[in-house]
Each structure stands twice: as structure tokens, then as C-alpha cells.
Amino acid sequence: MLDQIIVDQAVRDLRPDFAVLAITAEGLVNGPSDDTAFDWLAVAGERSGDAQEHPHVLAWREAYQAFGAKPKRTRPSVDxxxxxxxxxxxxxxxVDAYNAVSVEYVLPIGGEDLDGYHGAARLVRAAGDESFDxxxxxxPAVEHPAPGEVVWRDDEGVTCRRWNWRQxxxxxxxxxxxxxxxxLERLEPYPLDRLHEAGDDLAARLRVISPDVRIQSRLIGA
Structure with missing residues (x-):
């Protein structure tokens, strides 16, 4: 799966500074939020500070504007x-684990159920006729992205609209x-070593949830 993930050239042309750390976690034993998850969320909130004006949040707003989205109306996920x-x-x-890491590291993070995928994940600019359930x-309803919108998709349709806005x-x-x-998605000036730290932190939390989880990762685009 990881070696088949693609960032299309049209997206690279839009933001040459984009990189994504893709991580697969297999064999998870998920469940309802518990005290550990509540603590992760609370600590993340306490550490967030005035992150709304963080350079990485500003970079993502600029990226949204570049493909025609309105970042005040449909905000980047981390924002x-x-x-x-x-x-x-x-x-x-x-979900609590990756949301907490997202806030603490000021980093958009998406989580997708691999068993619902059809083919490899691809980051592309939409034609506009793709399905989004x-x-x-x-x-249940089906929507369609705007032409030129940056989306994650697989062989069946769009898995996340407006880069990281809605799954x-x-x-x-x-x-x-x-x-x-x-x-885990990054734009400049976000440091790559900080991106890897976030990945390591997420992996550690997943091992708290499921000690036998199998984790692999791949950096794409840097």
C-alpha cells in the first residue's frame, strides 16, 4: 500500500513544498474513548496556545486559496x-490519538480505514465528476468536488475533499x-524533523492502544 501512494504532478506544481508522511497501522484493537484518550485530548488543548496564527496554519490557508477554496468557509483540518x-x-x-497529535504538532492528519479502500491512495486535482459519499x-448522499480541487482519492472515488477538509x-x-x-501533511516552513517526531508520537500512542499493532511509514514528496 505505502509504495503505491501517489502525489500527482499537478499538486506538486501547485505546492512544490508539500510532503506527506504516510503511516499504516495494521492489527489495531480500537474502541470507545477511554481515560487515556480523554487525557490526550485535554493535554493537546492545553498546549495549543495561540496556534491559529502558527506559520503552518497560515501556509495551509494559502494553499487552499491557491486551488480556489475559501479557508474561512472550509478550513484546513488542523485550523x-x-x-x-x-x-x-x-x-x-x-481518532482521539491522531486528533491530539494533530493539535499538539499543528499538523493536518487524516485517518482512513484501509479495509474501505479500493486501490491506492492518490492526491490529485479533481476533474469534478468524482463521487464523494x-x-x-x-x-446517504453523493457529492462531487469542484474541478481543480485538491483531493485524496482511490479507484472508487474521493476519500477526502479539499486536501484535508472533510473525509x-x-x-x-x-x-x-x-x-x-x-x-500527516506538511508545507514549508514546517520542519521535516518535526514531521517525523509527530509520526513517532502517533505510533507510540497507537502502541498504547494496541501493543501488537504493526506500523510502517513512508515519506512522500520531500
Whole structure:
């Protein structure tokens, strides 16, 4: 899986400074949020400080504007999380772990259920006819990205719109998820060594959740 992940040239042309640390975690035993997860979220909130004006948040707002998105309307994931840092929502142990790392390291992190994937993950600029499955008004629905929008996708459709804004339903991480692809996304001036520190921190938390988890990683684009 990791060696098949692609960042398309059109995205590289848009932001040559983009890099993603892709991590697979297989054999997870996920479950409802527990005291450890609550502590991770609380500590992340306490450490977030005034991160809304962090250079990495500003870089992501610029990247959104470059492909036509409005970052005040559809915020980069890390920007949205930091704004809720004093009351980060508890979802499940795995999601709580990567949300806490995202806030502490001021870094967009996505988590995708590998068993819901069809083919390899690819970061591309959308044609506009790709499918994106959501829940709208309590019912399953299909949306489509805007032409030129930066999206993560697989062979079936879009898995995350507007780079890291919103994930589809098909690959979301639930309490039953066992195998996950994490995408830790970086733009300059974010240091690559800090990116790897975040990956190591996430791996350590996953081992707290599931001591026998099998973890691999690959840096793409740097």
C-alpha cells in the first residue's frame, strides 16, 4: 500500500513544498474513548496556545486559496481542530490519538480505514465528476468536488475533499476499524524533523492502544 501512494504532478506544481508522511497501522484493537484518550485530548488543548496564527496554519490557508477554496468557509483540518482545542470531541481511541497529535504538532492528519479502500491512495486535482459519499439530512448522499480541487482519492472515488477538509463515510475510522492509513501533511516552513517526531508520537500512542499493532511509514514528496 505505502509504495503505491501517489502525489500527482499537478499538486506538486501547485505546492512544490508539500510532503506527506504516510503511516499504516495494521492489527489495531480500537474502541470507545477511554481515560487515556480523554487525557490526550485535554493535554493537546492545553498546549495549543495561540496556534491559529502558527506559520503552518497560515501556509495551509494559502494553499487552499491557491486551488480556489475559501479557508474561512472550509478550513484546513488542523485550523478547524485548533479552534476547538479547549473542547476537542472524543470520537474513539484511534481518532482521539491522531486528533491530539494533530493539535499538539499543528499538523493536518487524516485517518482512513484501509479495509474501505479500493486501490491506492492518490492526491490529485479533481476533474469534478468524482463521487464523494456523505450523510446529508440523515441519509446517504453523493457529492462531487469542484474541478481543480485538491483531493485524496482511490479507484472508487474521493476519500477526502479539499486536501484535508472533510473525509468520506466509506473510509472513516470507527470503533471496529482494524487497519488504518494515516496521512500527516506538511508545507514549508514546517520542519521535516518535526514531521517525523509527530509520526513517532502517533505510533507510540497507537502502541498504547494496541501493543501488537504493526506500523510502517513512508515519506512522500520531500
Amino acid at each position: 478547524a481542530l485548533i479552534r476547538r482545542a479547549d473542547s476537542l470531541p472524543a470520537i474513539n481511541k484511534v 456523505v450523510i446529508a439530512n440523515g441519509e 468520506c463515510i466509506r473510509t472513516r475510522v470507527t470503533e471496529d476499524t482494524k487497519n488504518v492509513l494515516f496521512l
